[in-house]
Amino acid sequence: MTTTIRTRTGCWTCKRRHRKCDEAKPYCVNCTRSGKVCLGYGVKLAFDVDDSRHTALKKDSKGRDVVGFRGRPRFNHEGTTEPSIVASIVPKKKVGKPTNTELRPVFEYDRKTSADFKAKPTLPAILQSQTPHESSMVNQQSVVNFHGTSLTGPGFLTSSAILGWLADFDSSATLTKFIEDVDNDQSLGPQAQISDARITSTEIAPSSRIRLPPSSQENRLLAHYFSSLLPLFDNLVQSPIPRMTIKFCDAELAKSCFIALSSMHMFARENRQNFHQSSIQHIDKTMDHFITNFTIPETSLVMGHPQNGRIVDTVIEHLRLHDQKQMSRLLVLLAIVHTNLLFIVLDSGRSAICDVFFEIVGQITRDEELLSLCQCVKESSFVIATVSWFDICTALTSQKVRNVYASRKWISDYGDTIFILFGCPAKICEALVDMIELRCTMTKDKSGSKQSIEYQYHRIKSSLLNYREYATQTTYYNFREAMKGSHCWSMASITYLNRLVPSKEREMENKWLVSEFIATYQQLPQKSKMVAQMLWPLFQIGCECEAEEDRTAIMSFLEVLYLNNRMGNVTTLISLLRWTWSSGVNYSEVLRGSSWLGAGIELMPV
Incomplete structure (x- = not known):
């Protein structure tokens, strides 16, 4: 008779699934092969104070006081426990099949509260959905309100801090070398100028630059950004934009730029509410920094709103101020703009404020003084090229029928950079x-x-x-x-x-x-x-498809593209194509409707 030897040292994911764990480090092979998220081997403590159920029973059957918790403790989903623990016990929301007359939103949220959170449908549900009438297209809010105070970041983001954050998650030579070289990199300009000109939300004493390590959840998100997400944004082997962000932004702003994007991508992959909440929290921090440091009044940024022109003028005026922080102020702005546009792409490719960002960068390309400052830091040209490319693709489908904001001369001079990137x-x-x-x-x-x-x-x-x-x-x-x-x-x-x-x-x-x-x-x-x-070409060709076999081929291309990058803009284009094919009209009819142009929303097919 054989004896089964049980061990209690397996990973938490295998324990929850009642599977035998091979205990490989840092992630077990069982989880990796099955596509599950390995939650590691750390100790998790649960105390009786976390269980609201034991308070209802004061005495046991013999009249003795009840101590300890009964069963699995209940956690507060609003954030009173560590996010990684909450993620391990919060059940995923079930997503029903869309009806014939209603298209489930590709992504829907309220920036003010997460109480009305709606889970994102998986790709098969979207691909199998019936195409709806235009009025039931994605109804994301067209007005995004940003109310915030200045950041109170604890200090600068140093190479040692990042290495500490990522030590447990990524030990590749490429990433390690990238992080270690940041502080010593002279390609970003004179080191003295960089160290003295960083933009921080508050005046920070030198002694306060030592920061505590972030939570394990932030560790995981930062590691995911550098190892998995960054290669998806462009065709560069190693993007220089994070290097610029780390050099010129304070610690909290740089971290928010990275985690906002990483959280949104993890939300698309794992469909967990805590990732969605984290992404909204951190992207709002970048917008708070944008509004506070460029003295933009608390207002609603809406595409086509008359006040947007004043906002752009205010930003450009602050960029032209001649002081010690002029270059750093410009580069921090580019980092914020770049992060917010990528967030839109990861979200759903629908935006009410992308035109403001396009116009700001377009003004920079037309201003010789600001452009000369950008040329001192070569990494900035990659940011401007990215934003200009997004501007071009958005203008191709824009129902405002507008020209590209970027300078035609700049596009001609840096066309090879766009070729390399996209x-x-x-x-x-x-x-x-x-x-x-x-x-x-x-x-x-x-x-x-x-x-x-x-x-x-x-x-x-x-x-x-x-x-x-x-x-x-x-x-x-x-x-x-x-x-x-x-x-x-x-x-x-x-x-x-x-x-x-x-x-x-x-x-x-x-x-x-x-x-x-x-x-x-x-x-x-x-x-x-x-x-x-190659997203816009697929979408453009898909709009011209008439034969069923051609439509099937284009849809399979988009499906593979989504499975490879997990970006929300792909699902939005899939929905638009299905509506176009079923209705027999051009996609421009949808984009001119009440839920797009009428709501002040643009499409970014990038």
Whole structure:
């Protein structure tokens, strides 16, 4: 007869699942292979004071006082216990299937309270949902109120602090070297200038720069940001933007920038409310810093609101102040703008305030003094390139029919940077800007010369057809992938141009381009850098699909893209495509509706 030897040293996840744990460190193989989150092997204490049930029973059956807790203790979900412990016992909310007349919101929350929290549906539920009427599209609030006080950060974010935070989670040589080199990096400008010019919300004495380590939950989120999330934002092997954030922001602001994004991504992966609450809490801290340090009155930032122009002017005036902190103030602003735009992408790709951020950065690219300050810190060019690219993609679908805020000269000069970051060749990027300008011209001057419009059409199309030449101008990408990726960008852009200046022949050409795009895209590896950033082309081609097999192919591409990056903007585009296919009208009809343009919301298909 065999004897089963029981051990009590397994991880908490395996204990909850009643599975045998292999006790591998730091995460057990059982959890890793099954896709579960290994909660580790630490000791968790539960005291009888946590159990509200034992208070109802004062005496036992023999008249003796009851001590200790009965059963598993109940925790306060509002944050009185450690978030990691709460996460291990709070049940996941069940998500029902959407009805035929109602589309479940891709992401819905109230910044003021988390009481009305609604769980995010998984991808299969979205893919299997019926497409609704436009009025029932995502109804996220169009007005986002920011009320906050200045941050009271305990000090500067030093390399030793970050290494302490991540020591238990990531020991890779690349990440360790990145952290250790931050304080000694001279590429960010003179070290004396950096150390004296950091922006903090309060005056901090040197002795107060020593900070306590964060909680294990923050440890995990910081590790997730650097090891898993950061590579998804662009095609760089090692993004320099966190380096700039660490150098120029105080500890609490830098931490909030990282944790806000990491929490939102973890929320998409694990669907846990505590991650959602953490993301809202930290992104609000960045906005509080933005409002406080640039003396923006407490107000609502709404797309198209008349007061937004005054907000942009106020920010630019503060950036032009000549003092010791001018450069640091500019770079901190860029870090905040970059974080908030990425948060929108991770959330749902829907925003009422993205135009404010685009216009601020656009003003910087048109101001020679501010632009010269940015050029002193090379990392800032990556932030401006990212924001400018988001601006271009948003303007392509914007129903405000506006031009790009960024300077045309800056886009031309830094087109190669955009190519490296997002895989769109510089000349095709310029052609996209040309199409946006042509669209604005045709909208504002409907009686314009048809001959002039046709001339612009053929000039832009000729530029797009030269994609082979653009693909050979870089050594950053594999040549084969760069060629096919440039081909996909070219075809998607031509379909947009044909829709902009329509004719029967061009409608037929779009059908051929759809088939050609799908055949070319299928030849790209799923893990290719070119594929990871090709969201707008997929959406544009999807809007042109008529055959069921073509729609199935595009939907499978988007599904794989979502499973690889878990970003909410993908699910929003899936919902829009399904509505377009079922209704038989263009997506612009949805974006002009009451839940989009009517509510002051833009789409960011990036």
